[in-house]
Amino acid sequence: MVNGIRHWVRVVGELGAATPLVVVHGGPGGFVYDFERLTGPALERLGPVVYYEQRGSGRSDSPYDGKYSIELLVDDLEQLRRELRIERMVLLGISFGGDLAAEFAVVHPERVDGLILQGTGLAERSRPSPWPSGFEAVAADDAMRTAIRVAVERSGPSAVWDVVDRETTDRFLFHQPAVAQRIRELWAESGLVNTGAMSAALAEEPVRAVSLVDELAELDLPVLVLIGLWDRNAGVDGPRDLVTRLPRAELHVFENSAHFPNAEETDRYVNKIARFLAVP
Incomplete structure (x- = not known):
């Protein structure tokens, strides 16, 4: 239970053996089922990995009061970190999950060793x-x-x-039709759906008084930005411009991928993360 809500969590590997990689899925309101199966096995060879699904998402319960906010999602992740007794972690944020991971890093910089942002330039309205x-x-x-x-x-x-x-x-x-088909099969196999409740609630939140990118730029934090050349969901301009605004950011563009390079170029994707984590 995290903040009174049953969250689905899966830990692979020994958390005390190395800094864990925590996967923060997108959506809003998505799930980690397909990522866990397509990319997880290779990623787990790098060290401990924590998969979890946010409130009202995937296999986690919905809030009884229907409340969603960035502040609540950040606190859910912080309470999960405490429950798992993780001192510091690297956050892998996918699409909207990249925005959420960055929000967490701004609020709890002492708990984050690095950020990996896939398919997002961070939301700039x-x-x-x-x-x-x-x-x-x-x-x-x-x-x-x-x-x-x-x-x-x-x-x-x-x-x-x-x-x-x-x-x-x-x-x-997707850039590769075969990968699109495989992910569609996994979505069907999972039986999970995005209800749209979280997305609708977050759309009503007021615009940030200070840009998330500006706040993130104040941190001395290594950031790896990953984007597919054919990503029309996030666009390439946002991620490209993002790295120019962060002091310790690097960009990698996957030439044969769209929004999900983790599935379309899995080996290159995992190798890039391994170098970022300095895993031999």
Whole structure:
């Protein structure tokens, strides 16, 4: 139990043997099931790994009061760290999980040895969303492109997710069709779904008074930013610009991946993390 909510957690390896890698999944409201199976086995050879699913996500329980906020999610992770008796950790944040990992590092810098940010430039609301142009670029026909433009004009960038079909979504999120199919199979196998409750709640949060990137830049913290060349979900510009604003950041672009280089170029992905962690 973490903050009164049953969180699903899996620890692989001996936590006291080395600094653990804690995987922070995306969404908001996603889960770690596919990452755990596709990337986990190789990643676990580097040292201890902690998988967990956030409140209301995957195999974790939903909050009885329906409350979600960045502050609560950060505190959930902090309480989990205490329960597991982890002194310091490296956070691997995937997509939205990268934003959450960075938020945690800003609040608890003494507990973080490093950040690995996959598929995110960190949320800057002043930056235009890459979703409309990204979906239009991969749409198979004029009818879908028109539906995308109309949805965005009426309701904003997030509305594209309500009109795109599975084929378009797969081309948007993945560069390799075979990997898209495999992840779809794992999603079906898991029986897990993203209810959208967390995403809706977080969308109502006020804009940060101080930029997350600016606060992160104040920390003397090594950061590894990972992005697929074909990532139309996060866009390449945000991650590229992010590394110029952080004092100890490095960028790696995976040339044959979109939003999930962990699945599309697993060996290169794990090798890059191994070098960052200085694992021989």
